Amino acid sequence: MLMQRWTPRDLQALIDGLRAEGVRVLGPRVGDAAILYDEIETLPIGCGDEQAPGHYRLTARHDQSRFGYNLGPSTWKQFLFPPEEAIFRVQDGEFISCREQPDKMAFFGVRACELAAISIQDRVFIGDFADPGYASRRENLLLIAVNCSQASGNCFCASTGDGPAVGVGADLILTELRPEDPYYLVEAQTEAGQLMMSAIGGPAAATGEIDARDEVLAATRLQMQREFATEGIAEALYSALDHPHWDVVAERCLACGNCTQVCPTCFCSSTREHVNPVGLGVTHMRRWESCFAADHSYLSGGVVRPSVKSRYRQWLTHKLAGWELQFGVSGCTGCGRCISWCPVGIDLTEEVAEIRRPL
Amino acid sequence: MKDPLLPHLVEMQSWQQESELVFTFQVAPPEEYGSFRAGQFNMLYLPGMGESAISISGDPADRNHLTHTVRAVGNVTRALHGLRPPARIGLRGPFGRGWPLAAAEGRELLLMAGGIGLAPLRPVLFQALAAPERYQRVTLLLGARSPEEILYSEQLLRWKSDAGLQFLATVDVASAAWRGDVGVITDLVQRAAINPQQTVAMVCGPEIMLRFCARRLRELGVASDAIHVSLERHMQCGTGFCGHCQLGPYFLCKDGPVFAYPAVEPYLMTQEF
Ligand SMILES: Cc1cc2nc3c(=O)[nH]c(=O)nc-3n(C[C@H](O)[C@H](O)[C@H](O)COP(=O)(O)OP(=O)(O)OC[C@H]3O[C@@H](n4cnc5c(N)ncnc54)[C@H](O)[C@@H]3O)c2cc1C
Ligand code: SF4
Ligand code: SF4
Ligand code: SF4
Ligand code: FES
Numbered sequence: 001m002l003m004q005r006w007t008p009r010d011l012q013a014l015i016d017g018l019r020a021e022g023v024r025v026l027g028p029r030v031g032d033a034a035i036l037y038d039e040i041e042t043l044p045i046g047c048g049d050e051q052a053p054g055h056y057r058l059t060a061r062h063d064q065s066r067f068g069y070n071l072g073p074s075t076w077k078q079f080l081f082p083p084e085e086a087i088f089r090v091q092d093g094e095f096i097s098c099r100e101q102p103d104k105m106a107f108f109g110v111r112a113c114e115l116a117a118i119s120i121q122d123r124v125f126i127g128d129f130a131d132p133g134y135a136s137r138r139e140n141l142l143l144i145a146v147n148c149s150q151a152s153g154n155c156f157c158a159s160t161g162d163g164p165a166v167g168v169g170a171d172l173i174l175t176e177l178r179p180e181d182p183y184y185l186v187e188a189q190t191e192a193g194q195l196m197m198s199a200i201g202g203p204a205a206a207t208g209e210i211d212a213r214d215e216v217l218a219a220t221r222l223q224m225q226r227e228f229a230t231e232g233i234a235e236a237l238y239s240a241l242d243h244p245h246w247d248v249v250a251e252r253c254l255a256c257g258n259c260t261q262v263c264p265t266c267f268c269s270s271t272r273e274h275v276n277p278v279g280l281g282v283t284h285m286r287r288w289e290s291c292f293a294a295d296h297s298y299l300s301g302g303v304v305r306p307s308v309k310s311r312y313r314q315w316l317t318h319k320l321a322g323w324e325l326q327f328g329v330s331g332c333t334g335c336g337r338c339i340s341w342c343p344v345g346i347d348l349t350e351e352v353a354e355i356r357r358p359l
Numbered sequence: 360m361k362d363p364l365l366p367h368l369v370e371m372q373s374w375q376q377e378s379e380l381v382f383t384f385q386v387a388p389p390e391e392y393g394s395f396r397a398g399q400f401n402m403l404y405l406p407g408m409g410e411s412a413i414s415i416s417g418d419p420a421d422r423n424h425l426t427h428t429v430r431a432v433g434n435v436t437r438a439l440h441g442l443r444p445p446a447r448i449g450l451r452g453p454f455g456r457g458w459p460l461a462a463a464e465g466r467e468l469l470l471m472a473g474g475i476g477l478a479p480l481r482p483v484l485f486q487a488l489a490a491p492e493r494y495q496r497v498t499l500l501l502g503a504r505s506p507e508e509i510l511y512s513e514q515l516l517r518w519k520s521d522a523g524l525q526f527l528a529t530v531d532v533a534s535a536a537w538r539g540d541v542g543v544i545t546d547l548v549q550r551a552a553i554n555p556q557q558t559v560a561m562v563c564g565p566e567i568m569l570r571f572c573a574r575r576l577r578e579l580g581v582a583s584d585a586i587h588v589s590l591e592r593h594m595q596c597g598t599g600f601c602g603h604c605q606l607g608p609y610f611l612c613k614d615g616p617v618f619a620y621p622a623v624e625p626y627l628m629t630q631e632f
């Protein structure tokens with residue numbers, strides 16, 4: 001399939017066209033001093049960000065870029081696995097499913113690490129058992145991905161192998177070039193993507209422009225400041241469960257659970273019973289939960305992981321070791337969100353390096 | 360698409376007190392239920408209360424009843440304590456992997472249970488004692504807090520006298536009428552006739568008991584991978600979605616709750632893991 005060359009106006013035409021077809025277009029929006037994912041009509045222009053451990057700030061780039069920032073606290077997970085969801089309700093002694101036919105959605109501006117995170121959650125929710133809510137939302141989804149033309153201070157997807165080049169699974173892949181007066185290289189990976197390309201049209205890209213895409217990606221790779229050794233990490237962590245460094249992290253960690261909330265792959269949930277207004281029975285709800293919460297591990301004999309140390313260890317070993325054995329992939333795609341949004345700036349790559357250091 | 364999180368409505372058929380806080384009840388299986396394997400569990404749901412993982416404690420060959428034995432400790436289990444037939448409750452299952460009964464054929468079965476830990480082991484007894492020719496010997500070692508808290512005592516004594524079950528029990532606190540042992544379950548192992556090299560052990564009870572039993576069995580010469588344990592963690596789904604039941608790389612709900620001991624030993628030996 002040929003690569004097309006689009007203008008910013010073509011991007012807008014795609015958003016408008018999808019909306020006209022009744023597709024919920026979800027994408028980046030500036031809000032609360034951060035890039036958030038939400039229902040959109042246009043793309044933000046000239047936004048950048050500055051990220052470091054425990055630090056995130058929006059900046060002005062003084063250019064016309066549409067994708068000149070990296071990841072904010074939102075993840076696409078909120079649309080496929082909503083923070084709170086009704087599973088079933090009980091009325092007049094009957095159990096009635098609350099699963100509904102979902103709207104058709106398009107995610108606009110999915111980064112490489114985010115696409116990888118979606119495929120990781122697919123393995124959780126469409127595996128030995130299938131969650132019908134997740135599965136039906138996933139089936140009614142268009143993925144419009146974008147190659148990153150810059151890395152944030154906390155990105156390390158090159159180390160995990162999940163980016164910055166978009167991998168398989170997207171319908172369309174965009175690459176933004178020449179941010180002061182941007183244009184886009186567009187590739188399709190699926191039939192739905194090809195349909196979008198023929199609907200918008202646009203000239204075929206020249207060979208030189210394909211090289212330009214690869215140069216941008218190479219530069220992004222070079223910008224990444226974090227290196228993270230993933231080889232042998234599962235065995236290394238499981239053989240270091242009593243490492244003294246867990247106590248050192250625990251002294252800083254507040255067990256606030258921010259890291260699990262912003263992580264695009266974390267899937268823990270808890271259920272609760274919602275009592276509806278008189279006559280409407282009870283609804284069985286499911287909401288996001290974190291292994292940093294005290295009651296995540298309660299049993300009739302007490303809590304399995306009472307200390308902050310044991311909870312930090314659960315997060316890190318699950319993410320980087322258990323996951324691999326459970327799902328055949330790591331639970332970390334190198335997005336860096338947990339580093340930016342940790343109130344005390346704990347950086348998992350540094351903690352792992354400490355724990356892997358021979359005593 | 361079938362929703363593995365949507366319970367079936369089932370009707371309670373019987374309810375019986377076992378001890379002060381423990382009771383056994385039966386429900387009619389949902390139509391599409393099929394059969395269960397010894398050691399599997401159901402998720403029981405009460406509207407407004409929530410769901411709990413409860414082992415199936417009845418006979419796997421009985422397709423007309425699903426039996427559960429419950430200790431009233433919290434929201435759902437206390438509410439179940441107050442229900443009587445023909446109350447209707449929610450049920451989904453069966454979940455998890457059961458005991459490796461097929462792998463134990465031709466060998467000796469040694470069951471060790473502490474308290475309510477007997478519930479998920481009773482289906483093994485139903486099945487093994489119905490086909491005694493398949494095993495060299497079937498032994499049950501039981502630990503309970505007091506004689507009054509021994510579950511299914513009439514049935515166990517019947518199995519002992521009529522079905523060839525080797526059955527020994529010990530209690531923490533004896534009553535005047537108690538003729539059995541007083542002390543820990545690991546001490547019973549010496550008193551039982553067993554052939555360690557031929558033994559496949561299945562152990563269920565508090566985690567500390569599992570660790571001590573495994574140690575004792577190994578000292579006697581039972582092969583490590585012939586020791587199987589059933590573990591407990593908080594469970595909210597049974598399907599690998601909610602994440603609560605994890606132990607290292609395992610989801611207890613779908614990879615367990617029964618494990619060969621060596622697979623879980625390093626994690627059980629790590630404090631607060
Ligand atoms: C595979 C498996 C099989 C099982 N089989 C059986 C069985 O056959 N029979 C049986 O009786 N039990 C069995 N259990 C145990 C049973 O699932 C638990 O005891 C269950 O939690 C009881 O549910 P509940 O709603 O009654 O208790 P809950 O209300 O969940 O309370 C249980 C305990 O946790 C405490 N607690 C409640 N909420 C919190 C919180 N938010 N934070 C901290 N602590 C809290 C309570 O005080 C109480 O001590 C099994 C468990 C598993 C995993
Ligand atoms: S663990 Fe951190 S860096 Fe890795 S995917 Fe989750 S939020 Fe991103
Ligand atoms: S156990 Fe912790 S790290 Fe693992 S998915 Fe759940 S919240 Fe995330
Ligand atoms: S590591 Fe940071 S974000 Fe995660 S729980 Fe600890 S303090 Fe909160
Ligand atoms: S009980 Fe929910 S993941 Fe196992």
